[in-house]
Amino acid sequence: MARIQLFYLGPEGTFTHQAAMTAAEQFAPLGDFDLVPLPDVPAIMNAVQSRQGWGVIAWENNVEGYVVPNLDALIDATDVAGFARVSVDVAFNAFTVKGHAIYDCTGQPVSAHPHGLAQCTKFITEHHLRPKAASSNAAACRDLQPGQVALGPSICGKLYDLDVLGERVQDFDGARTDFLVIAPRDVVQELNARAQHGDANDFETIITFIPLATGPGVVANILDILRVAGLNMTSFMSRPIKGHDGTYSFIDTLDAAPWEPRFQKVLEILAMKGIWMKTLAVYPRRERPNPPVDAWMLPKGGIHIDTEHMSDGWQHTESVRKELLW
Amino acid sequence: MARIQLFYLGPEGTFTHQAAMTAAEQFAPLGDFDLVPLPDVPAIMNAVQSRQGWGVIAWENNVEGYVVPNLDALIDATDVAGFARVSVDVAFNAFTVKGHAIYDCTGQPVSAHPHGLAQCTKFITEHHLRPKAASSNAAACRDLQPGQVALGPSICGKLYDLDVLGERVQDFDGARTDFLVIAPRDVVQELNARAQHGDANDFETIITFIPLATGPGVVANILDILRVAGLNMTSFMSRPIKGHDGTYSFIDTLDAAPWEPRFQKVLEILAMKGIWMKTLAVYPRRERPNPPVDAWMLPKGGIHIDTEHMSDGWQHTESVRKELLW
Numbered sequence: 001m002a003r004i005q006l007f008y009l010g011p012e013g014t015f016t017h018q019a020a021m022t023a024a025e026q027f028a029p030l031g032d033f034d035l036v037p038l039p040d041v042p043a044i045m046n047a048v049q050s051r052q053g054w055g056v057i058a059w060e061n062n063v064e065g066y067v068v069p070n071l072d073a074l075i076d077a078t079d080v081a082g083f084a085r086v087s088v089d090v091a092f093n094a095f096t097v098k099g100h101a102i103y104d105c106t107g108q109p110v111s112a113h114p115h116g117l118a119q120c121t122k123f124i125t126e127h128h129l130r131p132k133a134a135s136s137n138a139a140a141c142r143d144l145q146p147g148q149v150a151l152g153p154s155i156c157g158k159l160y161d162l163d164v165l166g167e168r169v170q171d172f173d174g175a176r177t178d179f180l181v182i183a184p185r186d187v188v189q190e191l192n193a194r195a196q197h198g199d200a201n202d203f204e205t206i207i208t209f210i211p212l213a214t215g216p217g218v219v220a221n222i223l224d225i226l227r228v229a230g231l232n233m234t235s236f237m238s239r240p241i242k243g244h245d246g247t248y249s250f251i252d253t254l255d256a257a258p259w260e261p262r263f264q265k266v267l268e269i270l271a272m273k274g275i276w277m278k279t280l281a282v283y284p285r286r287e288r289p290n291p292p293v294d295a296w297m298l299p300k301g302g303i304h305i306d307t308e309h310m311s312d313g314w315q316h317t318e319s320v321r322k323e324l325l326w
Numbered sequence: 327m328a329r330i331q332l333f334y335l336g337p338e339g340t341f342t343h344q345a346a347m348t349a350a351e352q353f354a355p356l357g358d359f360d361l362v363p364l365p366d367v368p369a370i371m372n373a374v375q376s377r378q379g380w381g382v383i384a385w386e387n388n389v390e391g392y393v394v395p396n397l398d399a400l401i402d403a404t405d406v407a408g409f410a411r412v413s414v415d416v417a418f419n420a421f422t423v424k425g426h427a428i429y430d431c432t433g434q435p436v437s438a439h440p441h442g443l444a445q446c447t448k449f450i451t452e453h454h455l456r457p458k459a460a461s462s463n464a465a466a467c468r469d470l471q472p473g474q475v476a477l478g479p480s481i482c483g484k485l486y487d488l489d490v491l492g493e494r495v496q497d498f499d500g501a502r503t504d505f506l507v508i509a510p511r512d513v514v515q516e517l518n519a520r521a522q523h524g525d526a527n528d529f530e531t532i533i534t535f536i537p538l539a540t541g542p543g544v545v546a547n548i549l550d551i552l553r554v555a556g557l558n559m560t561s562f563m564s565r566p567i568k569g570h571d572g573t574y575s576f577i578d579t580l581d582a583a584p585w586e587p588r589f590q591k592v593l594e595i596l597a598m599k600g601i602w603m604k605t606l607a608v609y610p611r612r613e614r615p616n617p618p619v620d621a622w623m624l625p626k627g628g629i630h631i632d633t634e635h636m637s638d639g640w641q642h643t644e645s646v647r648k649e650l651l652w
Contacts, residue, residue: 040444062566068391076625081651113440114461118366133459135440174569185648192651205651208628212619216558220549227543236545237563240388243500244623246615258652267650268641271631278628279651289572293538297570299402302534302604305597315594322511324593325407325518325531325605326584 002031005053007044010037013138013156019086019179020056021155026084027181030191044182045073048080054183059085060235061177071251072242074182074280075208081188082180082206082281083195090175092120092137092151095162100146102165105129111140112151120151123169180281192282196259202285203257204234209250210241210276219250225269229262231255234288257282328357331379333370336363339464339482345412345505346382347481352410353507356517370508371399374406380509385411386561387503397577398568400508400606401534407514408506408532408607409521416501418446418463418477421488426472428491431455437466438477446477449495506607518608522585528611529583530560535576536567536602545576551595555588557581560614583608 008020017037024033036053038044044055057074058067059082074080092112096102110117110129116137117124124131129149134140141156149165150156157164183191195203211218219238226233235253240246256263258279270277291297298304303323305314314320334346343363350359362379364370370381383400384393385408400406418438422428436443436455442463443450450457455475460466467482475491476482483490509517521529537544545564552559561579566572582589584605596603617623624630629649631640640646 062571063395065392065394065397065565069389078626114459117461131461133440133461135443135457135459185651188651189648207650208625210619210624210628212621214616214619216556217549217553219559219562220546220553223543223546223549227546230542232542233545233564235564238559238561239391241619241623242625244617245388246617247619247623249625258650264641264652267652271629271640272633274631274633276624276628276630278625278649282651290540291570291572293536293540293567293573295538297567297573298536298602299534299568299575299604300404302536302602303597304602305600307598307600314597315590322515323604324533324584325511325515325608326590326593 004031004033005036005047006033007036007038007047007053007055009041009044009058010039011136011138011142012037013141013152013159014136015088015090015153015177016056016058016179017138018153018155019088022086022088023056023084023181026086041070041073045077045080048182048184049077051184054181056086056179056181059178059180061090061175063175066237068239072239074180075249075278076242079184080182081185081279082182083188083191083283084181085281085283085286086179086181088177088179090119090170090177091154091168091173092116092170093154093157093164094123094166094169095141095144095150095152095157096148096165097144097146098161098163101163102147102149105149108147108149110149110151111144112137113140116140116151119170119175122171123166188282195284200284202255203282204285205254205256205258205263205279206281207252207254207258207277207279209252209270210248212274212276214248218248222250222270222275225266226254229266231263231266251280255285330357330359331362331373332359333362333364333373333379333381335367335370335384336365337462337464337468338363339467339478339485340462341414341416341479341503342382342384342505343464344479344481345414348412348414349382349410349507352412367396367399371403371406374508374510375403377510380507382412382505382507385504385506387416387501389501392563394565398565400506401575401604402568405510406508407511407605408508409514409517409609410507411530411607411609411612412505412507414503414505416445416496416503417480417494417499418442418496419480419483419490420449420492420495421467421470421476421478421483422474422491423470423472424487424489427489428473428475431475434473434475436475436477437470438463439466442466442477445496445501448497449492514608521610526610528581529608530611531580531582531584531589531608532606533578533580533584534604534606535578535596536574538600538602540574544574548576548596548601551592552580555592557589557592577606581611
């Protein structure tokens, strides 16, 4: 079996490491994976681009949004694309050094990345711990000293041989980060061809469009063409082209594969309009909830007109003026 | 003159503090400002909502993208909106304790937030410093010890009475963060009315739309109406409604004020379609570059069809297949 290097953001024990472990398991039929930590995402992009192996990069977090520098890096990469999307639950365990249990945490240091500390404030307060910043949660676990507490992903327990003081100590459950598994583009083409003839029936595509014109209606003109083709978008955002203020690229996630005729037709039309395009990733469709949007889900405030029971002159009420600032 | 509390993310010396100082100067004709650091953004939102004063929150960074949790917080706030947008250059100085100059940095600790450390790697390497994470850049400067170096915003020098070892030591110039100045909505209405009759001629608006239907074409249907009205968008993104996977809100920045008749008409039409809407901010239009998008600005790779010189069968070339993954 092929040996494949799978690069991730180190040190060992990061959430990206956890995503890489999940990916290695999922793709076990394709090869034996050597998981390799690298110091930053540009190093991962370079390693994949120079065909040393595949990579895992953080893509989107449901609380923080897109990991924009990684998105920009993928747009700008010459020969890298994504072929799988892996989701990791952002959950923290509290660890102590093996055999050095702490019976009274009061005043003891607790270390994690500042984001990790911010996500476990209740646990820190209840145990009267003293927050101490670390360069990463994984580094906090790796460098843990007796008498101290570290917060990190559950995999750090086994990796660094630590005792668990508390499980799932984060303030809120439900945070998660999605990662893309990336490879050179010809490998992605092969893997997609294989997936197409295998289990997967439906795919999602992340694609970037750059119109060479600006002004009112530019986006609407693109979306018109997607609408006519019946393509469903699940995410859409504008971004300046890297390093160029006042320019626009559009990153679109669609419920379709680029080799489907209706999608190909759309891309042909857009190409003929001189729009720059690059497909960033194609992966099997995720199970996603599709709840009807009910009034109870709406944020507080705002306006929402019930057209059946609306009154004349609704536009002139104080609350409408206040919510719309007109 | 009125005394107005202006809340920002502490401790003293953060980039948000710098933004708050800029805002206090800009709005000096309106009152005497007391700048008040708070521990997190929810505390700032609460202070503003309970009418204790105004606030400053980070909104968008040109490298990292939107500060999504702050965006979600503003969407969900009952009585807060933005009325000014302030931009801060993300530049770092290297500081030492006054009177404790370091002649050889080799092996000495340098402290900053992990993001700050990651943004000054060249300086750290060239001076053979040893990186040490802090909970924030401002805290690193505040807690600086003799023989150590801290990296932080330039205002930390004066605030914490430090010597400057190096100015603008960040790896790359040109990073900046935009902040919104926020207040209770009726105050924003007043301030907007004043701005309208003062210097400002043009405004920008940030608004959220939530259609209660999903499926292909939902976004295109909204953008159609904006296009017909000739409204220019400068930023557009989709976000799940906070806490509800698979639902969609759309956050749109437009080159117009909501009280302009063409914009009001658009909002009336959208309201009549049952779309939930809330204006998040209205502020005087920023000077923005508007470069023509030239081929040299395009990211590497991708496809871009020159329709004048195109060949038959361009769709079937290897490079097109590879870039579009079809």
